[in-house]
Amino acid sequence: MSQSEHNIDEQTVAHAMKQVSAAFNAQHEYLTGLDQAMGDGDLGITVTKIATALEQYAQTDPAGDLGKWIAGAGMVVNRAASSTMGTLLATALMRAGKEARGLTELTPAVLSAMLVAADVGIQERGKAKPGDKTVVDALHPAAQAFAEAIAAGIGLKEAGQKMLAAAREGRDRVTPLKSSTGRAGWVGERTVGLVDPGCAAMVILLEALVGIT
Amino acid sequence: MSQSEHNIDEQTVAHAMKQVSAAFNAQHEYLTGLDQAMGDGDLGITVTKIATALEQYAQTDPAGDLGKWIAGAGMVVNRAASSTMGTLLATALMRAGKEARGLTELTPAVLSAMLVAADVGIQERGKAKPGDKTVVDALHPAAQAFAEAIAAGIGLKEAGQKMLAAAREGRDRVTPLKSSTGRAGWVGERTVGLVDPGCAAMVILLEALVGIT
Amino acid sequence: MKKILNSPQSFVVEMLDGLLKAHPTMLAYAGDDPHCIVRADAPVQGKVGLATGGGSGHLPVFLGYVGKGMLDGCAVGDVFSSPSAEQMYEVTRRINAGQGVVYIFGNYSGDVMNFDMAAEMADMDAIPVRTVLVKDDVASAPRAEAVRRRGVAGMVFAFKVAGARADRGGTLDEVAETAQKALDNIRSMGVALSPCTVPMAGKPTFSIGEDEMEIGMGIHGEPGVKREKLQTADQVAERMTLAILEDMDPKPGDRLAVMVNGLGATPQEELYIMYRKVHDILAERALSVHRVYVGEFATSMEMAGASLTFFRLDDELADLLDAPAHTPFFTQV
């Protein structure tokens, strides 16, 4: 395998965006249901709005700077959907974009740095820590697992599977816990045993990304 | 039969009031239903309030003046229930009372004059004419029939039956018509074939009165 | 029945108790009967008195407009039923400062008969009274039978301009004439999406399908023009606007005050979506909007729906409408 086979080009990034859109559109009712169980119910709307925005944005031209382009997607997402999940995703895209400034292709190492930056960005923005039962509990282990795999020289495909497994495991690990952050924090005891909607959305997103690698 | 056997004394008037109360209490749901069909629905509440007020008032002492006492019942009814039906009934009682001023017993002739005065009073107050499909269409023929019967020397009991027949006939005669007065007037065509709630209430009242003669 | 109350029997009296406890500097009981409410400073010397009355369940109508620049007193009935003639008379007596009293109230037979009786009582006490009936609901009878029309939210405009006229020293006849002139230029129409429940009745006054509305329905649930499928905000606003304009027949260049009134459960967001369309239609027809009132001015408890009122203004009416007012439910600067 040549080096460039492992790299992600502009077209693939645009395709990835469309895949995430499709996945969000397909799963919005499921996410609404999870969010309603937590005393809210707008997450499905949020991901639908993100999907529409990303689908449209994916038609635009990265113009030789994938990093700027991905950060721009973050702005678009924030404009389209500014609920917690939308804002966190926007932050993630902006931070991830920063790691790819000026690039036309993303190497595995860059991808790994982008995912870590997204994780850090979301933690800084939302001030939630692992274990608080938020999207962080899916993303943080995923970013860690992916970074470790890439650092160990594991191929992109397999690293993606490890990342996914870590995300799902993270989501499931916090399901028995009580939500303490955001709206769900007010539901208190009644959240024990319920899947965190943000974790579920993150797993859907990562599944869509891995699906295209 | 002695003359006084045909007369109505204080106790009988008080008893009549209680009978009317009982009848109104028994029939309030039926009247609410009729009034709801006409786009309103408070007539049951109105007659319940009248019933409570009259029942209490019937405990008080006519103090040698049945006329003043009956007019006083009108004031009490107006205070307790000032919807259309309550106000008209209050007017009827006040006008009927006027015809019995200073009396301790009501002769058939006085009773007849009282009923006619009530009819006139209700027409003056409400400005409805026979045929408008209001309480007038039950009361007016009833008052006329009773007056004719008494004038013809027919006994109280039989006169009462004639009155009742006229009231029922009047109620049924206007059922096929369109209401044109009061709230029901706004329902227009949809009132065709519906029993006028005020007529129904008047028949219930007259039935209760006749029941005790 | 899902209401925050203690008992249907005490509903009105406790509501009044709460109102007077909340607004002790503005409102007072006229006497022993809690259903008779007057301005705290009644009678206002040198001023014609203004009284209204009617059933409860319509706040801010009627009581909410008692105060500076509007009404002097109000007789309060049970939910959706008229107060008694005695109560109206008690209010009349307490607000009369020697200049007489103008009655302004909705054209409902119970209210009409009781105010007629109250006027007779006032006459016996040599208190001059004038009566002005509100009949603004164009959906309640065709133009040829306008005398049968019922009074809805448009009465608020009549309270406002008559109150301003009285404040400015209008005589009894002048105040009554101003109220009548205003009402001759006021037209309303409503739409209902859900029923409401009279506490004493315990169940809804009528039923309406999940996807239905009734155009032209009155504020007690009186039937309207037509029961039909729920339409869009623009369609509903357009129908009401056109029906009122047809009845009122204003000329291009005429000035209107506009009221979009919520009947109880309809969010203000929806009222503004309706106003948007009303505004656009009026602009198309070169009718100018002098003042806009969007909110709850005359309700039917928790009924979902709205009404629209237009008030055609000349210079005098515009000036009176613009005058400041301050009551528990209506403050204008």
Next chain:
Amino acid sequence: MKKILNSPQSFVVEMLDGLLKAHPTMLAYAGDDPHCIVRADAPVQGKVGLATGGGSGHLPVFLGYVGKGMLDGCAVGDVFSSPSAEQMYEVTRRINAGQGVVYIFGNYSGDVMNFDMAAEMADMDAIPVRTVLVKDDVASAPRAEAVRRRGVAGMVFAFKVAGARADRGGTLDEVAETAQKALDNIRSMGVALSPCTVPMAGKPTFSIGEDEMEIGMGIHGEPGVKREKLQTADQVAERMTLAILEDMDPKPGDRLAVMVNGLGATPQEELYIMYRKVHDILAERALSVHRVYVGEFATSMEMAGASLTFFRLDDELADLLDAPAHTPFFTQV
């Protein structure tokens, strides 16, 4: 879903269009994005700017308090969801008259994160910003975790006193400190009897039994303290009053402003029945009532229910609360 609207997608933008058409002398768009609204006379020279923002569906909150004596601008989100950081920043930029801008908004994570981002953008443009979070809902977390509490109707009092402080020439820090001091003395609690429906969702946010209520529910349907059988008005009012008093712990002789706020579908009659009981309990405890606000100040569209807010006043806060204000939804003389 039974609402008067044209389409869920256009709900917010059309609502805003209607609002600006109804109040053209008071409100204006900040720029091209209709979600950014400012006072028509913004920026007000020599004055610290006050901004808020949050989801739609709560009128008069948030936008309804933009005007004289209260706020300078508002970023408006979709129903029940935060506006974007860019929108907040756009408002910030337009209302800044060189004295900086104070953000006052409810403690919801979406809003917090976006206002944080907006403040970072403002910082890059050298516009000084202070943030004051509203966390008045005592039912949303125990006292020990008060930082987690959400913001409900009590924010209106914060808008009012901070607005008055800014009007009187307060510096950026002074206005922020006044808002914070007010909020330290503001506590609220709500009760819901029915759900509401987000237009885009099309179905109710939660379900509740015909004879149930939820004490402590938030203004988007966030779960409360307890789901239970519907109680009487006195019981509901007493529970909310006692819960707030316990958390606030005022001393006999303390002065309070009281707000009884309808969540959308609850008739004002019922709010006054509740106020009556609140008033009596406060009187028993020798707490004096400085001002009373009964009506709809912060709603959840067509949700049935109410909230109660107490605001403990010292001389400074009382004076600021009493200052006149004039906005599309709030006029005080």
